[in-house]
Amino acid sequence: MSSPRRKFKDRFASRLVQVGFLVVVLLLWYLATTRWGVNKLLLPNPLNVWDQLADVIRKGEYLNDLRITLTELAVAFVISTVSGTLLGYAISRSPYLIKVFEPLFAGIYSIPIILFLPLYVLFFGLGPASKIALGTTISFFPVVLSTIAGFGNVDKVLVTAARSMGASDYQLFRFVLVPAALPVILSGLRMGFTVALLSVIGSETIASLAGLGHRIVNLAENMDMARMFAYIVFVIAIAASLNTVVSVLEARGRRQR
Amino acid sequence: MSAAVPTHAGIRLQQYLWRHPGIARLGVVLMLFAVWEIAARWFVDPMFLSPPSKVLFAFGDVLATRGVPAALRVTFFELAVAFAIAVVIGLVVGLAVGLSKFGNRSVMPIVLLLYGIPQITILPIFILYFGIGPASKIAFGVTHGMFPIVMAVVAGVQNIKPILMVSARSMGASHWQLLRYVIYPHMIPSFFSGMRLGMTGVLLGVLLAELYVSTAGIGYFTSVFTQNFDPTKLLGLVAILAAMAIVLNEFVRRAEVHFARWRD
Known part of the structure; x- marks a missing residue:
């Protein structure tokens, strides 16, 4: 009876633990830099980091890097979404094609695709193209696999019923296949988005000319620790909010189908 | 089954492929390699792409390059140590958190919080604390691998x-x-599927750190081959690493299947 309330209470408690944990970490961090004399080059003072973060945001210095990273992410995600859903849908129409292609994609997916980064840098150079290529490759697989799973596992009874009631191809697609497959596809898209974000930032960290990952590395190489920590906090906040937005969209898409 | 008697080879082949999707899959893979071969031979600048036939014969060259076998050994060592540490931490933390209500309530939210951080952003900090040698790769691999195992x-x-x-x-x-x-036999199947995810994480973490900066591991040679525009050796090295990853993944996956048997 009180289950929803209990759930709310549990969630509240776990949020409380998380906030408490962060407070303790910040406190230890502060004490480590002020009292216990940890080297500033290893761990900058949190107040200092806060000042730098405020400075970064006030000056708008992050705008260019953020724009580049988000553009790379958007292009990569759009390419992998379009190609992954179209190809996945085409494959899912035939059980035979599923048997041919599904293990192939699953097999490639189990290779750490980050290994292709040196190749992409060689093909596409240090600019955004190599990041887009890596992000696309990495996010393509969860999208295509979930599309195959989604459209491939639609209950046959539903399809037969719709057909016998005289549904056209379009009606079958729009009112039976899509609603049935959508939850699986949406979770694949969310996963694709998350890994695309990680791989774009990751490839910027490893080899690039611009972008948020590049900025962090650049500051690390200049030993500008406080500003580097500020950027790390900034990027984590951006990533967390993007992932939250995508999760909310996913939940909404599930409800509206 | 089908009423029609196959009259010529085309139909027979079609039916054969129909019954053996694995063969058709192999055909698709071979076709992709053929496209790659043709593209690399006649259409793409050899500075950037080598045909697979050339890469195949270059494996010996790659392994004969001074330092590459040692680099592969170092990378393998990093993977093994990182995986072992991740499994031990994952198992201990997972049991402590899973078996006590208090542990679950207090530690699980923290695990979820930390797991949500995009760790790639803090890679430079790992390098700073653990140096550019194997230690930073192992540490980065451990933090990528332990969370899936805990969960x-x-x-x-x-x-x-x-x-x-x-x-x-x-x-x-x-x-x-x-x-x-009671606990041990029930935990084994999910523990092994966690190990499989953990292996994926360890591979990702170690390779990311290797590619970021490396003095002795394979990351050093991928950047050397890239900067020298030597796609043959680069592709060879990537293929060797991919094979290593596949073998490790397959090993853990087999173990997972093996230890999950008793349930059916």
Whole structure:
């Protein structure tokens, strides 16, 4: 009876633990830099980091890097979404094609695709193209696999019923296949988005000319620790909010189908 | 099955492929390699892409390059150590969190919080603290690998039906016996699927750190081959690493299947 309330209470408690944990970490961090004399080059003072973060945001210095990273992410995600859903849908129409292609994609997916980064840098150079290529490759697989799973596992009874009631191809697609497959596809898209974000930032960290990952590395190489920590906090906040937005969209898409 | 008697080879081949999707899959793979071969031979600048036939014969060259075998050994060592540490931490934390209500309430939110951080952003900090040698790669691999294992162990322990625990206890099982005969067999399948995810994470973490900066591992040679525009050796090295990853993944996956058998 009180289950929803209990759930709310549990969630509240776990949020409380998380906030408490962060407070303790910040406190230890502060004490480590002020009292216990940890080297500033290893761990900058949190107040200092806060000042730098405020400075970064006030000056708008992050705008260019953020724009580049988000553009790379958007292009990569759009390419992998379009190609992954179209190809996945085409494959899912035939059980035979599923048997041919599904293990192939699953097999490639189990290779750490980050290994292709040196190749992409060689093909596409240090600019955004190599990041887009890596992000696309990495996010393509969860999208295509979930599309195959989604459209491939639609209950046959539903399809037969719709057909016998005289549904056209379009009606079958729009009112039976899509609603049935959508939850699986949406979770694949969310996963694709998350890994695309990680791989774009990751490839910027490893080899690039611009972008948020590049900025962090650049500051690390200049030993500008406080500003580097500020950027790390900034990027984590951006990533967390993007992932939250995508999760909310996913939940909404599930409800509206 | 089909009424029509195959009259010529085309139909027979079609039916053969129909019954053996694996062969058709192999055909698709071979076709992709053929496209790559043709593109690399006649259409793409050899500075950037080599045909697979050339890469195949270059494996010997790659392995004969001074330092590459040692680099592969270093990378393999990093992977093995990182995986071992991740499994131990994952198992200990997972059991501690999964078996006690207090642990679950207090530690699980923190695990979820940390797991959500995009760790790639803090890679430069790892390099700063652990140096550019193997230690930073191992540390980065461990932090990528341990969280999936923790989650899997917690899920495995919590999925044990309470009635099994209660009945074992009421029959007088000691703490140790409970652990050995109830918790352990129930945990094994999810522990191994966690290990598989953990292996994926360890591979990702170690390779990311290797590619970022490396003095002795394979990351050093990927950047050397890239900067020298030597696609043959680069592709060869990537292929060797991919094979290593596939073997490691397959090893853990086999173990997972093997230890999950008793359930069916």
